Amino acid sequence: xxxxxxxxxxxxxxxxxxxxxxxxxxxxxxxxxxxxxxxxxxxxxxxxxxxxxxxxxxxxxxxxxxxxxxxxxxxxxxxxxxxxxxxxxxxxxxxxxxxxxxxxxxxxxxxxxxxxxxxxxxxxxxxxxxxxxxxxxxxxxxxxxxxxxxxxxxxxxxxxxxxxxxxxxxxxxxxxxxxxxxxxxxxxxxxxxxxxxxxxxxxxxxxxxxxxxxxxxxxxxxxxxxxxxxxxxxxxxxxxxxxxxxxxxxxxxxxxxxxxxxxxxxxxxxxxxxxxxxxxxxxxxxxxxxxxxxxxxxxxxxxxxxxxxxxxxxxxxxxxxxxxxxxxxxxxxxxxxxxxxxxxxxxxxxxxxxxxxxxxxxxxxxxxxxxxxxxxxxxxxxxxxxxxxxxxxxxxxxxxxxxxxx
Numbered sequence: 315x316x317x318x319x320x321x322x323x324x325x326x327x328x329x330x331x332x333x334x335x336x337x338x339x340x341x342x343x344x345x346x347x348x349x350x351x352x353x354x355x356x357x358x359x360x361x362x363x364x365x366x367x368x369x370x371x372x373x374x375x376x377x378x379x380x381x382x383x384x385x386x387x388x389x390x391x392x393x394x395x396x397x398x399x400x401x402x403x404x405x406x407x408x409x410x411x412x413x414x415x416x417x418x419x420x421x422x423x424x425x426x427x428x429x430x431x432x433x434x435x436x437x438x439x440x441x442x443x444x445x446x447x448x449x450x451x452x453x454x455x456x457x458x459x460x461x462x463x464x465x466x467x468x469x470x471x472x473x474x475x476x477x478x479x480x481x482x483x484x485x486x487x488x489x490x491x492x493x494x495x496x497x498x499x500x501x502x503x504x505x506x507x508x509x510x511x512x513x514x515x516x517x518x519x520x521x522x523x524x525x526x527x528x529x530x531x532x533x534x535x536x537x538x539x540x541x542x543x544x545x546x547x548x549x550x551x552x553x554x555x556x557x558x559x560x561x562x563x564x565x566x567x568x569x570x571x572x573x574x575x576x577x578x579x580x581x582x583x584x585x586x587x588x589x590x591x592x593x594x595x596x597x598x599x600x601x602x603x604x605x606x607x608x609x610x611x612x613x614x615x616x617x618x619x620x621x622x623x624x625x626x627x628x629x630x631x632x633x634x635x636x637x638x639x640x641x642x643x644x645x646x647x648x649x650x651x652x653x654x655x656x657x658x659x660x661x662x663x664x665x666x667x668x669x670x671x672x673x674x675x676x677x678x679x680x681x682x683x684x685x686x687x688x689x690x691x692x693x694x695x696x697x698x699x700x701x702x703x704x705x706x707x708x709x710x711x712x713x714x715x716x717x718x719x720x
Contacts, residue, residue, distance in 0.1 A: 323336075331360065424463060534575060535607075634687065655673065
């Protein structure tokens with residue numbers, strides 16, 4: 315339920331399947347568990363009552379366009395008949411109820427045998443006739459079995475993006491086959507070109523910001539749609555991609571993995587949304603693994619005030635992914651003075667021109683001002699160059715006045 319927007323209902327059965335032991339379709343885990351905790355293991359075992367009640371409620375509370383299934387568990391023998399099936403046997407009524415569910419309403423029926431007294435033969439036949447699967451467990455592995463059932467149901471409820479072909483069609487790509495197109499490439503502005511990745515913060519949304527004195531040269535969202543299709547993309551509530559515009563049968567359409575975000579829609583602070591689906595009427599959430607990749611052009615020059623000396627230090631720098639690097643700035647620094655730009659500590663000597671300039675540069679690369687640098691680099695792939703102007707007189711002076719009296 316956490317990943318698929320599915321709902322679960324509960325039917326308790328004994329001599330029959332009363333409404334007091336029923337919980338409607340829901341995604342409220344607390345309420346569902348509370349209903350299970352109310353049940354007591356008493357009375358007879360009317361398996362067909364439980365299946366029939368579940369079928370009736372699924373028909374009432376959902377519709378045939380949804381994937382619908384039943385999981386029936388029993389720890390004993392079916393011993394109550396159902397007039398709806400009327401086979402004259404409690405076990406055969408249970409099996410026939412599963413057959414009716416699948417044949418009449420396309421509702422899959424799975425079964426679970428619990429404990430040594432379960433009637434496995436009847437439960438296997440229930441699963442076979444209900445086009446489902448049979449599982450067996452005891453108190454030691456029942457939780458894992460239900461996890462497996464959930465995974466199997468989720469996989470069954472989606473149509474994978476696969477296509478098969480028959481008829482012996484042959485396709486040949488000739489060596490001189492090509493597509494010719496022309497375009498005007500935008501000139502890249504002067505500055506440091508930075509590629510930034512931002513992970514989505516939930517199954518549908520991610521955000522990113524553009525720092526001051528910067529411009530975005532390219533932006534795209536990476537969609538991990540899995541067995542579904544990437545159906546809709548928005549930035550700041552503006553739709554920039556809609557798969558349904560190209561057709562309503564998604565299986566005939568390609569599924570984009572990379573979607574370009576129009577630069578004209580990007581502002582200082584941006585929220586990107588991705589939806590997936592199997593059809594235009596079946597939008598749901600995407601994946602928390604989605605990410606936004608964008609390139610920023612930023613002026614990366616910093617100046618220090620006039621200082622008494624310029625030596626540098628060994629910097630401990632923390633990045634936005636919470637990793638740290640120790641980098642010598644300048645690259646040929648050999649002394650033992652230590653500086654830091656981390657969430658826990660900002661430390662440098664304000665009288666050292668090189669340290670001040672480096673601090674200002676790191677602050678420029680800290681886009682959200684959290685004392686962590688957004689651009690990941692090491693001393694192997696990032697070189698800070700500097701130039702010095704020396705011999706500048708001090709910016710202050712002392713005036714001495716001599717007065718002579720006579």
